Amino acid sequence: MYSARNLSRYACALLMGLLLLFSVNNSVFAQDGGQDDGATAAADPAVLEHGKKLFNQKCKSCHAVTAEVVVGPGLKGILDRRDEAWLIKWIRNSQAVIASGDEYAVKIYEQYNKTQMQSFPELSDDDIRAILAYSVDAGNAVVATTTPGENNDKTASGSGDSALAGYVPIILGVLAFVLVLILAVLFLLITILTRYLKQQEQSGKLDESDQEVLNQKFNILAVFQSKIFIGGVAVVFVLVVAKAVLDGLIGIGIQQGYAPTQPIAFSHKLHAGELEIDCEYCHTGVRKGKSATIPAANTCMNCHNAIKRESPEIKKIYAAIENDKPIEWVRIHNLPDFAYFNHAQHVEVGGLECQNCHGEIEQMEVVQQRSTLTMGWCIDCHRETVVKAEGNAYYDRLLETHKANSKKPMRVEDIGGLECAKCHY
């Protein structure tokens, strides 16, 4: 009898602890999600599967589910940018939306150098909803390897655990439910037993200790004061803090010096150094868009369908093409999702060399990350670097105003290079 009451106290303390963990965890994950798309409402797996199939068939050649530009814009956050009705019209016939003079449509059309997105009159509203649901879902759970080619998935830092994170609240919810059930049964038992004891009491069969138990009242305050409850809260607290600290450490993610072994022993020292192949021959996106892009196996074949055919390393390239499986190069440089970096802005507009940021790649047998890629690193360079404004009509106005106000040369910080919103969406 006594132990039954104690048991219920244990169970109650545990339940409280779990509920606490549940709510804390939920808020932590809600925060994680906050950086991602708002519209992550749990979608039906069948719908996601359907969406994935359509996306891969019809959209993947031009769009990534991340923020990466392939031919068209990355679809990350698309449901935050545009509403569903607009998207359905656009995807079915984008040219019609542009022709109607829709301001946003005209703007992106021009921004993407009037590249026409093809029309998809065959897609139903539900097909399109499925594609959008899939792209939002997949964008939030990007894998940690870079696939080569134009279709270059951006690695989300910490994305590995975000898939798992989705399950944690569910598991905790189930646990909490089971505990409530146990509690209910225990209370039921107590009621029955107490009634039984009362009957015994009436017939005078109770000894002293039984009497004592019967007179005790269940005390909720005692639960909160109990060592178990306090201990439980302490453990939960320590766990939450530990998780936050770990996340923080991973989030900082300084990977200077990172030089992973690649699936094929490709050497920049040989190709970019000795053979003097232009960086842009392989990294074709570097002057055009956000991402430099990693070359597809076909680029290698331009030479290797004839050169070193018998080499085991080169045979890996053939295998990739035959099996239609992209070479899984390990991504080295990787900013967190909340920071925006654009190669074209720096190489094409800013006139910087790759080596300013990546070091002497043409002497590296294995690519190594030379810069910290921290915010301080970006900011320091923006404070120091003078904008190459001469001969660039775009900057004439800015330069004039700057000269009127200052004797110093115009640096990146003077054109807004320290504004938070330039680097953070």
Ligand code: HEC
């Ligand atoms: C041939 C390449 C191509 C294909 C295939 C393609 N798109 Fe596009 N898409 C573009 C381009 C380019 C743009 C930018 C606007 C423009 O130039 O018309 C764009 C724009 C968009 C936008 C607006 C993006 C934004 O940031 O506002 C959405 C949404 C979109 N496409 C969805 C899709 C979907 C869904 C599919 C598959 C059913 C698809 N696209 C297939 C090239 C393509």
Ligand code: HEC
């Ligand atoms: C023949 C094709 C080729 C040429 C030329 C080439 N690269 Fe690469 N580059 C690759 C491939 C393939 C990878 C991925 C494998 C690796 O990291 O070695 C890569 C990776 C990189 C990376 C690391 C990407 C990451 O994951 O963060 C950088 C930086 C880079 N190259 C810069 C350069 C620079 C700078 C040049 C010119 C000096 C250059 N590359 C020339 C093919 C090339």
Ligand code: HEC
């Ligand atoms: C412009 C021509 C060209 C391109 C493009 C090119 N390579 Fe090479 N590659 C060469 C030459 C030339 C050699 C040196 C052959 C020799 O040692 O005789 C070589 C050697 C290699 C070797 C060493 C092979 C061995 O066993 O010694 C590897 C591995 C390799 N390339 C991988 C790649 C990969 C991966 C790509 C695509 C990302 C690529 N190459 C693109 C020209 C090229």
Ligand code: HEC
């Ligand atoms: C101002 C600094 C800077 C310059 C200049 C620069 N890069 Fe990068 N590069 C970065 C940063 C930062 C990243 C990581 C981007 C990310 O994770 O979004 C990166 C990533 C890359 C990657 C791998 C991922 C991707 O974007 O596809 C390659 C390849 C690359 N750079 C090649 C080059 C080449 C080639 C040049 C010269 C033509 C160059 N970079 C010039 C800063 C720079």
Ligand code: HEC
């Ligand atoms: C080696 C120097 C250097 C580094 C490092 C560097 N930048 Fe820049 N950045 C520049 C220059 C130069 C420009 C000006 C380009 C131009 O003329 O518009 C610029 C411009 C920009 C702009 C546009 C600013 C505006 O007002 O239009 C953004 C955004 C930006 N950089 C982001 C970054 C981020 C994010 C990083 C770090 C991951 C970074 N940069 C690292 C040199 C650098």
Ligand code: HEC
């Ligand atoms: C030139 C680009 C640039 C500008 C301007 C910039 N940031 Fe950042 N910021 C970054 C990059 C890149 C990172 C990611 C660094 C990392 O992973 O260590 C970052 C990371 C952060 C973080 C995460 C904490 C950390 O240090 O990792 C916060 C918070 C932040 N920035 C806030 C701001 C605020 C507030 C401003 C305006 C006062 C600002 N940033 C301006 C590029 C920039």
